[in-house]
């Protein structure tokens with residue numbers, strides 16, 4: 513299986529090259545040339561590691577089965593995730609509403625980024641061995657909070673890699689800032705920037721595609737790479753949990769084989785939800801993928817009108833990991849739907865130069881066949897946290913609450929809905945406490961203790 517760039521389909525690279533490089537030299541993103549079919553029956557009897565091996569081996573054809581096994585085992589075994597269960601499904605169907613939660617935050621940093629960032633270092637170091645002949649990879653990361661810590665944790669002291677994480681000085685939670693600034697590891701460092709996540713992401717992309725910098729790094733036997741979801745090695749592992757969710761629903765008797773399931777995904781950079789689209793392309797019976805946004809609802813507008821406008825007011829919300837106006841991975845979807853590198857390149861040029869673009873009506877129509885959308889105001893997020901706690905006894909974080917709120921609006925009768933839960937409620941304790949009607953202390957750590965005491969849940 514080879515990969516093309518979304519902005520130059522004539523360019524062909526192997527999986528190892530795509531992962532080592534992170535982004536294509538002209539700024540495009542690497543996408544697989546086709547979607548191999550997966551047979552769910554083959555996956556039912558497997559554990560999470562086995563399912564990861566199954567999905568990854570279909571795309572990483574230049575890796576040996578032993579290599580993939582080693583990567584998956586190191587990432588998802590060894591007690592890295594609570595109960596050795598990386599992606600449990602919790603069902604809230606006591607009122608017959610057929611609603612399920614896929615919890616993706618049982619890893620080391622308590623947010624869903626761990627699902628991919630625990631395995632990426634293994635995939636990347638092996639990819640470098642295959643392609644980069646002894647070069648050190650300098651991994652640049654832009655973060656709205658969660659990626660930074662998860663990436664630092666995943667790459668600390670990994671031989672052959674160095675990492676610089678850029679985060680918006682005033683755009684991450686105190687807990688996230690503290691997590692990043694106390695990171696251990698000789699090869700990693702963090703850097704606060706003036707600006708928001710989009711500024712960090714744009715700056716990092718500029719460095720990646722700067723020929724002079726690239727040449728200078730090559731002289732020192734170094735190359736740039738990425739640990740953001742623009743890297744194929746980040747996206748690929750996320751396909752696995754969609755299959756894992758479906759398999760768990762089957763096993764629990766909540767669905768029968770072949771039933772369509774809708775997924776509602778709290779979205780920022782469009783990586784998590786795009787992995788669901790890939791699972792669907794591989795044959796998983798996915799109904800609609802619902803893109804849930806916070807007040808930075810650029811994707812709701814795009815999916816409704818076909819016009820993407822990043823030139824708009826930027827809101828700092830209680831779900832900071834979704835405070836994003838330029839959703840990078842949408843570019844991949846545009847490529848799959850239009851099938852045209854020239855068209856994607858023109859749209860991205862328009863975005864860079866004018867801050868917006870509009871797709872053709874038939875492109876929008878095709879996208880709308882797979883994707884629904886909605887957004888939640890800050891008030892609705894707080895209301896949802898409280899309602900889920902009081903009515904269902906389920907404590908969720910702010911990002912998950914965005915998705916819960918949208919899921920309720922988009923729920924189709926008779927079609928099960930899975931809400932992707934992307935962070936532990938204890939990662940954003942002040943917002944969660946306030947949503948429950950309590951006065952939150954200034955300090956995140958005290959807030960965490962109060963939340964534990966108030967809810968009887970353990971962090």
Ligand SMILES: *Cc1c(COP(=O)(O)O)cnc(C)c1O
Pocket residue numbers: 623624625658659741778779780781782783784785833834911934935
């Ligand atoms: C990163 C993140 C998201 C958004 O995921 P994307 O893949 O960027 O769409 C949602 N919730 C949390 C908690 C996150 O860390």
